[in-house]
Amino acid sequence: QVQVVQPGAEMRKPGSSVNVSCKASGGTFSSFAISWVRQAPGQGLEWMGRIIPILGVTNYAQKFQGRVTMTADRSTSTAYMELTTLKSDDTAVYYCARDRGGRPFGYWGQGTLVTVSS
């Protein structure tokens, strides 16, 4: 049974960074890609990027290039999404999702609310 677990919430100050974790249990972690999506309060979904742990390959949305880094620790089956130079409009729920059957977004985490406020 696949489970994707994220922390519930993080608080940061403007200008700082956040590193959101995503632990995916069930199956061989490195064989599956992890996608990251965010949703600002009352807004739609926004694709941020994707990492394939076994290849160490990442794709990022142009909007986040230079500010986002996605990594994966195969020893703990945990993926991470670091976003730097945070601004108030980075306040959002950040979701990760693991592949299923070789296709993205098979299993979703419950999301991590990141609040950026002074």
Added chain:
Amino acid sequence: QAVVTQEPSLTVSPGGTVTLTCGSSAGAVTSGHSPFWFQQKAGQAPRTLVYDTSNKHSWTPARFSGSLLGGKAALTLSGAQSEDEADYYCLVSYNGIGVFGGGTRLTVL
């Protein structure tokens, strides 16, 4: 970057049929763009209904189906139920980069 467009809101009667569409400013949406459809209910994480235009997961109710229609991706709901009231998002991929549509709020009334 392409802009992906969806109807902001739609209403369907219980038991009725409705089609949600997903278009792109970059031209026709094709199977090569691997369109996905997601359902999100209030306060919940999204759930994937359809991937690669028309493929369903084991949890996708049979009343949902995906297709291509007139240069757009489409999600058809046949026999709407009250539990289908939710926000629906499409995702289109351009060379490995995903772009979500703005979402459609579906009301069953």
